[in-house]
Amino acid sequence: MVQTLQLNIIPFTAPIQEAEFAFYKTKQDGYFPIFKNDLEGLLDDKFTSLELLELDKLYTDFQPPKEGALVIKINLSDTPRFANHYYRFKIRQYFESVADIISQNFTSETEVWFHNPKISNPKFKVYNQFT
Secondary structure, three states: OOOOOOOOOOOOOOOOOOEEEEOOOOOOOEEEEEEEEHOOOOOOOOOOOHHHHHEEEEEEOOOOOOOOOOEEEEEOOOHHHHHHHHHHHHHHHHHHHOOEEEOOOOOEEEEEEEEEEOOEEEEEEEEEEEE
């Protein structure tokens, strides 16, 4: 079977520069883990030194704050590691209603798969995959 690969890089201007995000100490269904180092010093005035030492990660669902949330205003240009989490979430959210299959690969990148009916046949289905 012949495989064709095409690589694209799509540069874009971020739709938001700064926003408030809600974080929680306990994991819940649908929440994403964010390591404290991904927040690059934004937690220093939110926790004591001892609490920060014991804290490994916080959790977010990128939704408006709920009860018990720690709300932090984040500039995405200043925190690229957190921005990476946020944009992965936005990409996944968009493609949930568009792609046939969505998965996360071993590097945590989002993969989207679209059925290609022109090449598929009754014995197998062919998908175009994008990461």
